[in-house]
Amino acid sequence: MSTSQSMTMPKINIPTYKREKSRVVRLIILTLILAATYWSMSGVEFSVPNLIKGLPFMWDFIRRMYPPNWSILGSVFVQTVITIQLALAGTIIAAIISLPISFLAARNICGDGWLVRTMTFLFNADRSIDALILALFFVSAVGLGPFPGVLALAIHSIGMLGKLFAEAIEGVDKGPIEALESVGASKLEIIRWAILPQAIPYFISYTLFRFELNIRVAIVLGVVGAGGIGFLLVQYMRLFQYQSVTIVVGVILVLVMGIDGLSTRLRRAVL
Amino acid sequence: MINIIEATNVTKRFPPKVTALQNVSIKIEPGEFIAIIGLSGAGKSTFLRTINGTLTPTEGKMRVLDKDLKAIPNKERIALRRKIGFIFQQFNLVKQISALDNVLTGRIGYNPHWRTLSGIYSQDDINLATYYLREVGLSDKIEQRVDQLSGGQQQRVAIARAVCQEPEILLADEPMASLDPKLSEIVLQLLQKFNRDRGITVLVNIHVLELARRYSRRIIAFKKGALVFDGPNDKLTNEEIENIYKIEDNDI
Ligand SMILES: Nc1ncnc2c1ncn2[C@@H]1O[C@H](COP(=O)(O)OP(=O)(O)O)[C@@H](O)[C@H]1O
Ligand SMILES: [Mg+2]
Numbered sequence: 001m002s003t004s005q006s007m008t009m010p011k012i013n014i015p016t017y018k019r020e021k022s023r024v025v026r027l028i029i030l031t032l033i034l035a036a037t038y039w040s041m042s043g044v045e046f047s048v049p050n051l052i053k054g055l056p057f058m059w060d061f062i063r064r065m066y067p068p069n070w071s072i073l074g075s076v077f078v079q080t081v082i083t084i085q086l087a088l089a090g091t092i093i094a095a096i097i098s099l100p101i102s103f104l105a106a107r108n109i110c111g112d113g114w115l116v117r118t119m120t121f122l123f124n125a126d127r128s129i130d131a132l133i134l135a136l137f138f139v140s141a142v143g144l145g146p147f148p149g150v151l152a153l154a155i156h157s158i159g160m161l162g163k164l165f166a167e168a169i170e171g172v173d174k175g176p177i178e179a180l181e182s183v184g185a186s187k188l189e190i191i192r193w194a195i196l197p198q199a200i201p202y203f204i205s206y207t208l209f210r211f212e213l214n215i216r217v218a219i220v221l222g223v224v225g226a227g228g229i230g231f232l233l234v235q236y237m238r239l240f241q242y243q244s245v246t247i248v249v250g251v252i253l254v255l256v257m258g259i260d261g262l263s264t265r266l267r268r269a270v271l
Numbered sequence: 272m273i274n275i276i277e278a279t280n281v282t283k284r285f286p287p288k289v290t291a292l293q294n295v296s297i298k299i300e301p302g303e304f305i306a307i308i309g310l311s312g313a314g315k316s317t318f319l320r321t322i323n324g325t326l327t328p329t330e331g332k333m334r335v336l337d338k339d340l341k342a343i344p345n346k347e348r349i350a351l352r353r354k355i356g357f358i359f360q361q362f363n364l365v366k367q368i369s370a371l372d373n374v375l376t377g378r379i380g381y382n383p384h385w386r387t388l389s390g391i392y393s394q395d396d397i398n399l400a401t402y403y404l405r406e407v408g409l410s411d412k413i414e415q416r417v418d419q420l421s422g423g424q425q426q427r428v429a430i431a432r433a434v435c436q437e438p439e440i441l442l443a444d445e446p447m448a449s450l451d452p453k454l455s456e457i458v459l460q461l462l463q464k465f466n467r468d469r470g471i472t473v474l475v476n477i478h479v480l481e482l483a484r485r486y487s488r489r490i491i492a493f494k495k496g497a498l499v500f501d502g503p504n505d506k507l508t509n510e511e512i513e514n515i516y517k518i519e520d521n522d523i
Contacts, residue, residue: 175361176365176366178363179363179364180376181352182325182352182355183376183432183436184350184351184352184379185349185379186349188388189379189387189388192387192388192390193365193368193387197366198365200367
């Protein structure tokens with residue numbers, strides 16, 4: 001029935017439609033992507049033959065990781081605690097410093113002037129310097145060990161926490177602020193009673209999130225000499241003790257996933 | 272002090288083009304209960320805000336509690352606010368803290384910073400705050416977090432906060448607009464009670480005319496920022512009501 005109907009349909013004049021992005025533009029975009037891929041890969045000497053040549057070595061590496069050397073579990077545990085301490089100390093120091101100065105970056109506290117813009121710029125600048133680079137700087141200042149690691153973690157975390165804290169402050173409901181103004185409260189009292197009760201759950205949540213990230217960063221900082229489980233990893237690698245490496249890698253996995261899970265649950269509880 | 276509030280030719284402009292109050296002059300005596308009516312956007316809220324000094328008139332003079340709000344320094348203006356309670360349509364409570372802590376913020380103006388910032392209030396203040404929570408019928412909600420209370424209960428916490436300031440003036444900006452009719456009555460009855468028992472001067476914005484007429488003897492009306500009626504309830508004629516609530520074609 002439908003065919004018989006379409007046969008009797010009158011012929012309609014279909015005009016040409018020119019797409020906004022013509023086929024030429026599409027072709028240019030595709031070419032650019034391919035060119036960028038080729039250019040970057042040639043720069044890093046990406047080579048499929050070498051990758052294939054390396055496969056047996058990788059297999060050999062993995063094979064020698066088995067069986068795991070369980071006997072080192074105790075010392076791995078001790079170093080894990082150091083990594084957690086590193087991350088925790090860095091996070092807490094960063095949170096304590098970020099808390100007061102984030103108010104200077106909040107538009108609803110300090111207006112829309114140069115102060116807020118300067119603080120926002122400083123936070124962004126700080127975030128863009130990787131903790132690893134900061135660690136190298138602090139190692140030259142205070143020597144090797146966990147201490148430069150903590151400093152690097154703390155300083156690097158301030159940028160992100162400061163920015164997030166400021167956003168939490170800016171996001172509070174204005175009603176209570178208005179009410180406290182009407183009561184005759186000072187700025188500090190408004191912060192204490194109208195802003196902090198609203199913002200603190202977010203402060204806690206962001207700090208926990210930063211702690212999750214800092215666990216990962218602390219492991220990497222260990223690799224470059226800050227101690228902890230990362231340091232243990234390079235040591236066993238250098239000594240070719242791959243069966244011990246297995247345990248370290250396993251503990252790292254459990255640690256990262258465990259902290260993530262715990263932190264996610266806590267964050268859900270406070271918000 | 273004859274007049275507790277005295278506005279003389281008060282104009283408030285919000286640049287670039289809004290004139291929220293236009294040449295408003297009014298005298299209010301201590302102990303009055305005044306209902307303010309008018310369409311939305313007529314300037315009722317702006318009027319209340321110029322009384323507690325959270326807004327400053329563009330032109331004209333506002334005398335409140337024997338102080339010229341424009342002439343006194345900022346610090347003194349803030350200090351004056353503890354004598355002026357404000358009740359909001361959206362309650363404006365701090366939802367994450369208890370009813371008691373909210374009411375205690377009403378005592379901020381009476382306390383040194385170390386107390387208000389630490390939250391360590393005197394036993395007298397705690398007694399006073401709980402007394403007012405009982406007065407508004409919330410004796411079983413004293414330590415409850417505000418976000419666990421219903422809208423009607425929240426507004427009563429807000430009223431307790433305002434009266435806990437032991438104010439001479441109580442300003443209420445459509446305090447029942449987010450509540451159902453029965454709860455509206457409770458709110459107005461409480462305001463009436465504090466007016467009668469304590470002699471607190473009450474100014475309340477009411478968009479429901481019938482409620483305004485029932486609860487207050489003196490009614491004032493705003494229209495496009497101008498004061499178009501000021502007189503006793505029984506002088507408010509149908510003709511005037513029609514004028515106050517008439518929407519002109521060029522408004523739409
Ligand atoms: N902070 C403000 N900035 C700009 N315009 C405002 C502000 N507050 C109020 N207005 C304007 O002033 C006029 C009166 O508002 P308002 O006093 O809130 O009226 P009402 O309370 O009677 O509804 C309205 O046109 C409103 O848009
Ligand atoms: Mg209003």
